[in-house]
Amino acid sequence: MEVTSNVLIFPGQGSQKIGMGKDLYDNFAAAKDVFDRVDEALSCKLSTLMFAGDAEELNKTSNAQPAIMTVSMAYFEVLKSLGLINLDEVKFMAGHSLGEYSALCAAGCLSLEDTASLLKARGAYMMQACLDNPGAMAAIIGLNYDQVKTIADEAGCFVGNSNSPAQIVLSGSVQTVEKGCELAKAQGAKRAIMLQVSGAFHSPLMQSAADKMAEIIAQTRFAQPTVKVISNLSALPYADTTEIKDLLVKQITNTVKWQESVVYMAENGAGKFIETGFGNVLTGLVKKILPEAETVLAEDLLKSYAEAI
Numbered sequence: 001m002e003v004t005s006n007v008l009i010f011p012g013q014g015s016q017k018i019g020m021g022k023d024l025y026d027n028f029a030a031a032k033d034v035f036d037r038v039d040e041a042l043s044c045k046l047s048t049l050m051f052a053g054d055a056e057e058l059n060k061t062s063n064a065q066p067a068i069m070t071v072s073m074a075y076f077e078v079l080k081s082l083g084l085i086n087l088d089e090v091k092f093m094a095g096h097s098l099g100e101y102s103a104l105c106a107a108g109c110l111s112l113e114d115t116a117s118l119l120k121a122r123g124a125y126m127m128q129a130c131l132d133n134p135g136a137m138a139a140i141i142g143l144n145y146d147q148v149k150t151i152a153d154e155a156g157c158f159v160g161n162s163n164s165p166a167q168i169v170l171s172g173s174v175q176t177v178e179k180g181c182e183l184a185k186a187q188g189a190k191r192a193i194m195l196q197v198s199g200a201f202h203s204p205l206m207q208s209a210a211d212k213m214a215e216i217i218a219q220t221r222f223a224q225p226t227v228k229v230i231s232n233l234s235a236l237p238y239a240d241t242t243e244i245k246d247l248l249v250k251q252i253t254n255t256v257k258w259q260e261s262v263v264y265m266a267e268n269g270a271g272k273f274i275e276t277g278f279g280n281v282l283t284g285l286v287k288k289i290l291p292e293a294e295t296v297l298a299e300d301l302l303k304s305y306a307e308a309i
Helices: 022-027 029-042 046-052 055-059 061-081 099-106 112-132 145-155 174-186 204-218 241-251 258-267 281-289 298-308
Strands: 005-010 090-095 136-141 158-164 167-172 191-194 270-275 294-297
Touching: 005 061, 005 099, 005 281, 022 029, 022 046, 022 061, 029 046, 029 061, 029 112, 046 055, 046 061, 055 061, 061 099, 061 112, 061 298, 090 099, 090 258, 099 112, 099 241, 112 204, 136 174, 145 158, 145 167, 145 174, 158 258, 158 281, 167 174, 174 191, 204 241, 258 270, 258 281, 270 281, 270 298, 281 294, 294 298
Parallel strands: 005 090, 005 270, 270 294
Antiparallel strands: 136 167, 136 191, 158 167
């Protein structure tokens, strides 16, 4: 039996909030360096928007994606600098959707500057795809993946996220997603909730964004990760940089296999899941997938550290 080890998990879109990361910036040089480098890379004061800006502006996909990554990387660098995480004890890294870019950055595959630039572009291209191909997403609660996949096929939409055994997300045109919700309720779903998102993420309606990202990703330098990073698309560790580039493009139009990723890591030696970023969304999903899993938030690690000194 393998010795259990730590896993770092990085949140995706939806966890953004005005003020996030401000305490890190004010109190830790390692965090300030991350925010300053991202501001410089993007030639804008993203940190100002994050700390005291307009929530509607922050929620724009082109801002939310690099912002969430920046806070995740700030937590990562602070936890490293304080010795609260040891990369020698980290077996896997994984992130949800844009969080996969954070994981690749933390694993040394991408520079912080390139990660910020890629996510700024990814967000902008996805926003444009939403305008060109209006769509919707809905969370189906209480049905498993196979049930929801059958519903999606019948309704003409797609499975955008496989989040947990009882939370699967539909993605597609508004009409097909609404039909999917009706079918899900008829088949016994506890809830079918239309999500407050700007479009049909992780569906073929994002193909134009994927095509544009393919060009930028092809021109970006990727190094072999120093820690195994789990792909959203395959729910397996990336083999090499060629596969990373290929699957990052395909990820935009295909299902985020989060629950499958968590199960794979648990079956291959994962012990403690450390949510390295703002909020606790992924921790909640891990607990639904693996009720007995040990989980910890980056914020709580810092609190415990502060109380101990």
